[in-house]
Amino acid sequence: MVKEIFTDVVIAGTGGTGLSCAIVAAENNLKVIAIEKLPKIGGNTRISSGFFAVGTKEQQVEGLHLSTKEAIRQLNEYNHYLNNGPLTKRIVENAKPTLEAIEKWGMEIKLNPTSNTTQYAHKDNPYAGGSYHMYQNKDDSYERIKKNLEEKGVKFLFKTTMKDLVKDKDGLIKGIIAVDENGNEVKIYAKATLVATGGFGGNVQRVAKLMKTNRMRSLGVPSMGEGMTALENAGAVNIDSHALIHAAQLARSKVTQNTSKKHLAGFSDNPLTRLLLTPLMWVDPDGRRFTNEDTVYDTVLWANAGYNVGGMYYILVDTKTLNEYTRGTKLTVSKAGPGATDKPGDFVKLADEAVRLGTAFKGETLAKLAEKADMNLKNLETSVKTYNEAVKNKDDKEFAKKSNHLIYSVEEGPFYLLKAQVAYLGTVGGVRVDDHMRVLDKSFKTIKGLYAGGANAGGYYEGQSYPAYEGLASGFAWTSGRLAGLAIVSDLGD
Numbered sequence: 001m002v003k004e005i006f007t008d009v010v011i012a013g014t015g016g017t018g019l020s021c022a023i024v025a026a027e028n029n030l031k032v033i034a035i036e037k038l039p040k041i042g043g044n045t046r047i048s049s050g051f052f053a054v055g056t057k058e059q060q061v062e063g064l065h066l067s068t069k070e071a072i073r074q075l076n077e078y079n080h081y082l083n084n085g086p087l088t089k090r091i092v093e094n095a096k097p098t099l100e101a102i103e104k105w106g107m108e109i110k111l112n113p114t115s116n117t118t119q120y121a122h123k124d125n126p127y128a129g130g131s132y133h134m135y136q137n138k139d140d141s142y143e144r145i146k147k148n149l150e151e152k153g154v155k156f157l158f159k160t161t162m163k164d165l166v167k168d169k170d171g172l173i174k175g176i177i178a179v180d181e182n183g184n185e186v187k188i189y190a191k192a193t194l195v196a197t198g199g200f201g202g203n204v205q206r207v208a209k210l211m212k213t214n215r216m217r218s219l220g221v222p223s224m225g226e227g228m229t230a231l232e233n234a235g236a237v238n239i240d241s242h243a244l245i246h247a248a249q250l251a252r253s254k255v256t257q258n259t260s261k262k263h264l265a266g267f268s269d270n271p272l273t274r275l276l277l278t279p280l281m282w283v284d285p286d287g288r289r290f291t292n293e294d295t296v297y298d299t300v301l302w303a304n305a306g307y308n309v310g311g312m313y314y315i316l317v318d319t320k321t322l323n324e325y326t327r328g329t330k331l332t333v334s335k336a337g338p339g340a341t342d343k344p345g346d347f348v349k350l351a352d353e354a355v356r357l358g359t360a361f362k363g364e365t366l367a368k369l370a371e372k373a374d375m376n377l378k379n380l381e382t383s384v385k386t387y388n389e390a391v392k393n394k395d396d397k398e399f400a401k402k403s404n405h406l407i408y409s410v411e412e413g414p415f416y417l418l419k420a421q422v423a424y425l426g427t428v429g430g431v432r433v434d435d436h437m438r439v440l441d442k443s444f445k446t447i448k449g450l451y452a453g454g455a456n457a458g459g460y461y462e463g464q465s466y467p468a469y470e471g472l473a474s475g476f477a478w479t480s481g482r483l484a485g486l487a488i489v490s491d492l493g494d
């Protein structure tokens with residue numbers, strides 16, 4: 001039997017977007033049902049570290065006086081004006097009140113000042129590196145938000161998965177069709193529907209098709225995209241969904257947030273991560289060098305460079321370099337993305353183990369190495385020769401890598417290629433919305449009663465390139481959810 005529920009607002013997905021909308025709706029005494037496929041609230045937002053906002057009290061305390069005007073200008077420029085201007089402006093201007101609202105509802109926040117940024121490339125830009133408001137004591141914070149919302153009457157239905165939208169005979173959106181944990185259909189009729197299911201990063205086939213490579217690694221909660229598909233079927237236009245590509249990992253690194261106490265983001269505590277996180281020599285799968293490796297100091301630029309060669313590349317080192325790394329490296333170890341462990345280790349032994357595990361190749365000569373990795377020898381030899389000249393002359397004529405990063409040449413065999421894979425943190429971008437998060441159809445008309453936000457909404461980032469401003473996606477989730485809530489309150493009052 002189909003269960004039917006009637007409410008003012010139905011929200012699918014309880015990440016930052018859904019929760020923030022629920023807060024506004026609850027503050028305005030609307031009846032809210034929030035469905036969530038997992039057994040707990042938070043989604044990818046709960047895994048994320050921080051929230052981009054400018055002009056906050058936390059920044060004032062640090063003496064950081066940033067303007068929304070300048071933040072909007074930088075974001076528009078970064079996005080080449082392919083972003084939605086009015087939406088960008090509203091999000092940036094509403095980030096501060098949104099942050100204050102979620103703090104009031106239970107989230108503990110601490111600013112990471114520019115001087116502490118883990119992305120060293122951001123040290124000169126407080127907008128990129130000093131706007132990261134980090135969530136503290138996340139489990140307690142989310143529990144407080146849930147409890148406060150429940151006390152205000154918000155009803156959560158866990159292990160309940162949205163499948164589609166309810167449409168009446170005229171095609172108007174009237175709520176959500178979901179399936180509960182026992183496989184029973186639940187129809188939730190509502191005056192307003194927010195689809196906040198966080199994109200489709202768990203649907204690796206869909207991401208591979210969109211991004212034209214299956215070589216990247218997926219992180220995050222398993223959002224399969226039912227919400228996004230339902231939005232598209234309701235006449236919404238997906239303008240810019242793409243994978244949120246972010247840093248790279250050594251192949252087969254253990255991807256688990258439970259190890260996060262071991263080092264920065266918990267991807268692997270193998271000392272070889274220091275090879276991943278220093279600007280050594282990189283080559284594409286056919287042996288060509290392809291970028292200035294100092295992009296490793298910025299998660300986005302680093303991932304973009306790796307994505308450009310199909311999402312997988314190799315770190316090329318010789319035995320002399322490995323022996324030096326056993327003693328220590330002269331290069332600054334990046335803390336971007338996965339972060340590196342500072343555990344000691346014998347790098348030759350560890351690299352040999354990586355070869356045994358199939359995540360690295362080894363060759364006594366470049367010719368043997370190219371054969372093992374099925375790589376074009378001529379490409380590899382040319383790349384190595386040119387790179388060694390750059391190291392010798394402290395002048396990278398190919399990609400202008402900084403001279404102080406041109407330290408380790410590739411000369412003494414055996415040589416090793418270590419496989420690195422770009423990672424993605426779900427998807428971002430999505431359907432076209434107005435600057436109040438109302439979903440628009442192909443004629444730019446609002447689809448009455450339908451709202452989208454967070455990783456389901458388009459217009460905040462240029463397709464495929466996520467701006468390197470820390471906390472942008474997570475901040476967008478909370479702030480767009482709040483804007484959707486405010487729009488719902490206003491639309492239901494009309």
Ligand SMILES: Cc1cc2nc3c(=O)[nH]c(=O)nc-3n(C[C@H](O)[C@H](O)[C@H](O)COP(=O)(O)OP(=O)(O)OC[C@H]3O[C@@H](n4cnc5c(N)ncnc54)[C@H](O)[C@@H]3O)c2cc1C
Nearest residue numbers: 013015017043044045048049162198220454455471473474
């Ligand atoms: C490891 C990791 C680290 C990150 N770090 C950062 C960071 O530090 N800063 C930053 O800005 N961004 C970061 N991000 C990205 C950011 O977290 C997301 O872009 C953002 O949180 C998305 O918010 P959302 O509300 O749209 O979706 P989510 O927070 O993912 O919430 C969506 C919710 O919907 C649920 N759901 C999915 N499908 C259904 C369905 N059919 N029915 C019912 N429920 C469904 C999901 O279970 C989930 O709970 C990170 C992401 C990951 C994975």
